[in-house]
Amino acid sequence: MNIKKQFIDGAWVASESGAVREIINPFNQEVIAKVAESDESDTKAAIAAARKAFDDGDWASTPAIERGGLVRRIAELIERDREELAELESIDTGKTVEESRWDMDDIAGVFRYFADMADKDGGEIIESPIPNSTSRVVHEPVGVCGQITPWNYPLLQASWKLAPALAAGNTLVMKPSEITPLTSIKVFELMEEAGVPAGVVNLVLGPGNSVGAELSENNDVDLISFTGGIETGKRIMQAASSNVKNLALELGGKNPNIVFADAAFETAVDQAMNAVFFHAGQICSAGTRLIVEDSIHDNFVEALVERVKKIKLGNGFDASTQMGPLISEDHLNKVIQYVENGKKEGATVAVGGDRPEEPELQNGFFYLPTVLTDCTTDMSVVQDEGFGPVITVEKFSTEEEAVRLANDSIYGLSGGVFTNDIAKAERCVAKMRMGTVWINDVNLYFPQAPWGGYKQSGIGRELGKTGLEEYQETKHIFQNLKPESVNWF
Ligand SMILES: NC(=O)c1ccc[n+]([C@@H]2O[C@H](COP(=O)([O-])OP(=O)(O)OC[C@H]3O[C@@H](n4cnc5c(N)ncnc54)[C@H](O)[C@@H]3O)[C@@H](O)[C@H]2O)c1
Numbered sequence: 067m068n069i070k071k072q073f074i075d076g077a078w079v080a081s082e083s084g085a086v087r088e089i090i091n092p093f094n095q096e097v098i099a100k101v102a103e104s105d106e107s108d109t110k111a112a113i114a115a116a117r118k119a120f121d122d123g124d125w126a127s128t129p130a131i132e133r134g135g136l137v138r139r140i141a142e143l144i145e146r147d148r149e150e151l152a153e154l155e156s157i158d159t160g161k162t163v164e165e166s167r168w169d170m171d172d173i174a175g176v177f178r179y180f181a182d183m184a185d186k187d188g189g190e191i192i193e194s195p196i197p198n199s200t201s202r203v204v205h206e207p208v209g210v211c212g213q214i215t216p217w218n219y220p221l222l223q224a225s226w227k228l229a230p231a232l233a234a235g236n237t238l239v240m241k242p243s244e245i246t247p248l249t250s251i252k253v254f255e256l257m258e259e260a261g262v263p264a265g266v267v268n269l270v271l272g273p274g275n276s277v278g279a280e281l282s283e284n285n286d287v288d289l290i291s292f293t294g295g296i297e298t299g300k301r302i303m304q305a306a307s308s309n310v311k312n313l314a315l316e317l318g319g320k321n322p323n324i325v326f327a328d329a330a331f332e333t334a335v336d337q338a339m340n341a342v343f344f345h346a347g348q349i350c351s352a353g354t355r356l357i358v359e360d361s362i363h364d365n366f367v368e369a370l371v372e373r374v375k376k377i378k379l380g381n382g383f384d385a386s387t388q389m390g391p392l393i394s395e396d397h398l399n400k401v402i403q404y405v406e407n408g409k410k411e412g413a414t415v416a417v418g419g420d421r422p423e424e425p426e427l428q429n430g431f432f433y434l435p436t437v438l439t440d441c442t443t444d445m446s447v448v449q450d451e452g453f454g455p456v457i458t459v460e461k462f463s464t465e466e467e468a469v470r471l472a473n474d475s476i477y478g479l480s481g482g483v484f485t486n487d488i489a490k491a492e493r494c495v496a497k498m499r500m501g502t503v504w505i506n507d508v509n510l511y512f513p514q515a516p517w518g519g520y521k522q523s524g525i526g527r528e529l530g531k532t533g534l535e536e537y538q539e540t541k542h543i544f545q546n547l548k549p550e551s552v553n554w555f
């Protein structure tokens with residue numbers, strides 16, 4: 067098996083230590099790849115390459131239309147290799163290939179969106195209050211960007227960082243999750259093929275506590291953009307204070323989904339499932355907190371449980387599979403413990419709550435799709451991000467109570483409201499403290515709309531025009547058109 071390498075200063079290189087990591091298929095625990103394991107010294111080399119490319123290279127001053135053209139070329143190459151990328155993502159994460167194909171289409175769309183945006187910003191003229199002067203604002207690249215991504219949507223989360231950083235003229239060092247690096251490696255091959263200049267994009271492959279920590283602390287990095295868990299986000303925020311880096315954090319969520327009695331019943335049941343069970347619930351915006359009006363609660367739970375029982379678990383490469391495994395044994399154990407805690411606190415397992423019994427699933431990190439009822443806001447299963455295929459169900463009796471429950475969280479990433487009363491939906495949305503709220507839908511995101519969290523779900527917004535602005539500094543340029551001495555001193 068070839069060992070996949072890091073990409074530093076335009077070359078594929080082994081790690082300085084020679085260390086190698088095995089990458090595991092979560093469906094059957096087979097070794098699917100071996101990759102170089104970077105450490106701090108590799109990371110420093112990658113940062114130095116990005117620094118040199120930014121300070122001494124031409125990338126930042128390349129006309130924006132050319133940078134956009136190159137980002138568009140990357141989109142075309144992703145579209146060309148869509149199937150290979152989708153299969154790599156599925157074998158690495160366990161998600162169904164069909165889900166990975168959607169991801170690849172989204173990802174190409176993200177590169178196209180930022181390619182189109184690259185040359186649309188001509189700055190801004192300010193009406194100067196000073197006579198005989200001009201005042202204008204221009205946007206410039208931030209500099210060297212450190213980018214750290216999680217394992218659940220490896221290439222999608224990478225694309226939200228790579229495309230705007232390049233379009234805005236930055237150089238970068240990316241560190242994907244050490245357990246799911248395969249599609250990131252492939253996309254760096256595509257960026258090389260597209261002709262991105264040496265040193266502009268660099269890839270290091272290794273664990274968070276060495277490689278990620280170096281990226282977050284190193285004083286030659288100007289911006290750190292992180293997607294991952296809240297505790298890691300806090301550590302990165304502290305490390306980034308070393309040189310007051312620009313900081314973008316996309317953290318976790320514990321996302322409420324309010325269902326009113328007047329909602330379209332079957333649609334709301336169907337969407338409650340879509341909210342959670344894609345990628346076995348390993349989605350930051352999964353609607354894992356169902357909040358149902360008490361008059362329909364029992365019927366709703368009954369209908370939900372009947373459908374959840376039918377979800378087909380299996381290999382993401384089988385067309386009949388609806389839900390794959392969790393990412394790792396470690397994560398499976400966390401989900402098991404999370405449900406056990408809920409049971410101890412008084413939650414009732416309406417369906418699931420265990421590992422599946424089928425012999426063909428025993429080598430994978432599978433957990434049954436699970437519905438927990440009799441839940442209340444004070445329970446850890448309602449407050450903590452379980453990041454598994456588990457829905458908790460709470461009841462409410464008034465609109466005010468529904469919103470109060472939904473907001474009772476340290477998180478504020480996303481939420482949903484199901485009702486046929488649009489005025490009621492809008493009243494709820496206005497009070498829900500979340501970065502994205504869906505009315506009669508779940509889990510939708512697209513390149514044109516900003517994405518990010520209120521409260522402890524993060525800082526900043528990816529995607530949309532804010533996604534580009536995160537990678538830009540703002541400069542005010544004032545010009546005196548009639549310079550003359552002031553003679554104050
Ligand atoms: N808000 C969003 O858009 C979004 C999207 C996807 C995932 N997430 C969140 O990501 C989490 C799941 O991903 P995960 O388990 O990979 O998260 P994680 O925080 O464990 O790891 C994320 C990345 O951070 C690195 N890392 C770990 N310790 C580090 C350190 N001390 N310094 C620097 N980097 C370090 C990891 O190696 C990995 O690359 C969930 O909480 C999920 O909600 C959020």
Ligand SMILES: C[N+](C)(C)CC=O
Pocket residue numbers: 218219222348349350351511
């Ligand atoms: C942001 N999203 C929904 C694509 C992935 C979250 O884990």
